[in-house]
Amino acid sequence: MLEASGTSTAPRISPRRTPPTWLVVAIACAGQFLVVLDVSVVNVALPSMRTDLGLSAQGLQWVVNAYAIAFAGFMLLGGRAGDLYGRKRMFLVGLGLFTLASLGGGLAQEGWQLLLARAVQGLGAAVLAPSTLTLLTAAVPEGAARARAIATWTAVGAGGGAAGGLVGGALVDGLSWRWVLLINVPVGAVVLAGALLWLTESRGGLRRRLDLPGALLVTTGLATLAYGISQTESEGWAATPTLVPLLAGLALLGLFLLVEARTATPLMPLGLLRLRSVASANVAMLVSGSSMFSMWFFMTLYAQNVLGYSPLEAGLALVPSSLAVVLGSKAAPRFLPVLGARNVAVLGTLVAAVGFGWQSTMTADGGYLTAIMIPGVLMMLGAGIAATPLASLAISGAAPGDAGLVSGLINTSRTMGGSLGLAVMSTIAASRSGGEDAGPTALTDGYALVFRTASSVLVVAALLMWLWLPAKSPKPEQKASSTD
Numbered sequence: 001m002l003e004a005s006g007t008s009t010a011p012r013i014s015p016r017r018t019p020p021t022w023l024v025v026a027i028a029c030a031g032q033f034l035v036v037l038d039v040s041v042v043n044v045a046l047p048s049m050r051t052d053l054g055l056s057a058q059g060l061q062w063v064v065n066a067y068a069i070a071f072a073g074f075m076l077l078g079g080r081a082g083d084l085y086g087r088k089r090m091f092l093v094g095l096g097l098f099t100l101a102s103l104g105g106g107l108a109q110e111g112w113q114l115l116l117a118r119a120v121q122g123l124g125a126a127v128l129a130p131s132t133l134t135l136l137t138a139a140v141p142e143g144a145a146r147a148r149a150i151a152t153w154t155a156v157g158a159g160g161g162a163a164g165g166l167v168g169g170a171l172v173d174g175l176s177w178r179w180v181l182l183i184n185v186p187v188g189a190v191v192l193a194g195a196l197l198w199l200t201e202s203r204g205g206l207r208r209r210l211d212l213p214g215a216l217l218v219t220t221g222l223a224t225l226a227y228g229i230s231q232t233e234s235e236g237w238a239a240t241p242t243l244v245p246l247l248a249g250l251a252l253l254g255l256f257l258l259v260e261a262r263t264a265t266p267l268m269p270l271g272l273l274r275l276r277s278v279a280s281a282n283v284a285m286l287v288s289g290s291s292m293f294s295m296w297f298f299m300t301l302y303a304q305n306v307l308g309y310s311p312l313e314a315g316l317a318l319v320p321s322s323l324a325v326v327l328g329s330k331a332a333p334r335f336l337p338v339l340g341a342r343n344v345a346v347l348g349t350l351v352a353a354v355g356f357g358w359q360s361t362m363t364a365d366g367g368y369l370t371a372i373m374i375p376g377v378l379m380m381l382g383a384g385i386a387a388t389p390l391a392s393l394a395i396s397g398a399a400p401g402d403a404g405l406v407s408g409l410i411n412t413s414r415t416m417g418g419s420l421g422l423a424v425m426s427t428i429a430a431s432r433s434g435g436e437d438a439g440p441t442a443l444t445d446g447y448a449l450v451f452r453t454a455s456s457v458l459v460v461a462a463l464l465m466w467l468w469l470p471a472k473s474p475k476p477e478q479k480a481s482s483t484d
Helices: 002-007 021-040 043-053 055-087 086-105 111-139 144-174 184-198 212-235 241-264 270-274 276-292 294-306 311-317 319-339 340-359 368-396 400-433 438-469
Strands: none
Touching: 002 021, 021 086, 021 111, 021 144, 021 184, 043 055, 043 111, 043 144, 043 294, 043 438, 055 086, 055 111, 055 212, 055 241, 055 400, 086 184, 086 241, 086 319, 111 144, 111 212, 144 311, 144 319, 184 438, 212 241, 212 400, 241 270, 270 276, 270 438, 276 294, 276 340, 276 400, 276 438, 294 311, 294 368, 294 400, 294 438, 311 319, 319 340, 319 368, 319 438, 340 368, 368 400, 400 438
16 A cells, blocks of 8 residues: 555656666657757748649648647647656657658648648647657756756757758758658657667656547637638638638637636646746747747748749758757856846847847848848847746746646747747738739738737737746745646
8 A cells, every 4th residue: 555655646767777867868859859840841842842732822831830730739738648648658659650640741642631741740749749858857857957958958949940941951952842751750760769768757647537628629729710810811800711710719719728627637727827937938938939930931931932042052041040049049058047037038039039120121132141141140049048948937837747738838838829920920921922922022021021020029028028937936845736
């Protein structure tokens, strides 16, 4: 009896010898790199996909959003599943599903097949991504070492998003657009083998029923809402084809909150949002992500559709931005002890806002240095600086048993904000330019309006962070489980 009660709530560790910390961090970061890479790697391949599969301009947007919405919508479920059924197990399940869906997408012969594969990829990523952070935080004790590990995780994730353009460009130019998906198959197999051999199992709490209805409601609600926003590009805001999905999406999200408030085992315990650090960091990530996520999409379109870059040239053009986001993520922990997490997050967001504002001065005949490189570096340097303290604040504010859930929540906020933000920004661009078939000058005007809007949103996000984020990370005794 004593043994049973003693093991019911403690993390369960397999008898296998504990692997070196650096190896756990490396495997976790490899998984995170893959799932974030696939948010952006398809951007430079979009023109080729459109030609080969006959996709519409709205279809191209859904090549990105089908992945992002499934990723965001099921990530809370993935995070909670890791806490209850084992982080290593969910890492393996998520990565296996992601790898198989990548194979299906790379072999797609019709547009709907590609969109379906991207949605399944997003589901696999949603199961995988929360486990990457919780495996890392379980292996590294809280303090300076964990801050450095989280910074590495953030830098790798940001670098995955940033490297998407370069990797995608090289694959499209050298092989075909299909390889931006097929490349995940051998890489995923190697990471799977490493995780199977070297990771140890852990759980965050008692086995409980997963809230599948909640996951379906939030995912369907987000997808419907994003579809409604995308309809504004062709139908306008007041048209029935726009209003019906917008209202339906909001109703589904409202029903999700009602279900979460009444179920005994909610996917997202609303009590968790009473923790200031968790609530404020997630709202800040949601708002800032709505702007920063769209940067790679529109920068790639500007480079190819306006300046005439090839896919590889477009990817190479964004290499400095890729390096900047990694540099910002790695530099952030050095500022945390001196400035505090809140001030570092505000500083990074304002640096990004300056970059977005600069980018909004783009012209149809812009030079590389001033139209792509310098503003791109500022945007992504700021994004990297801001992401680390926000993730750190959110995780530090939760009880150990909720680590996977909070990891899923912070990733959900960033991706959900990004997918909805992309739908809005695409509509804004089209309203000014007249669509992707417009001329270079009209396209530039549309893209410039997007970056000007994003800069304003980031200034609002910085103000929100200053007013709401806690000045210091919560102390251990201040943490409370969402089930309390």
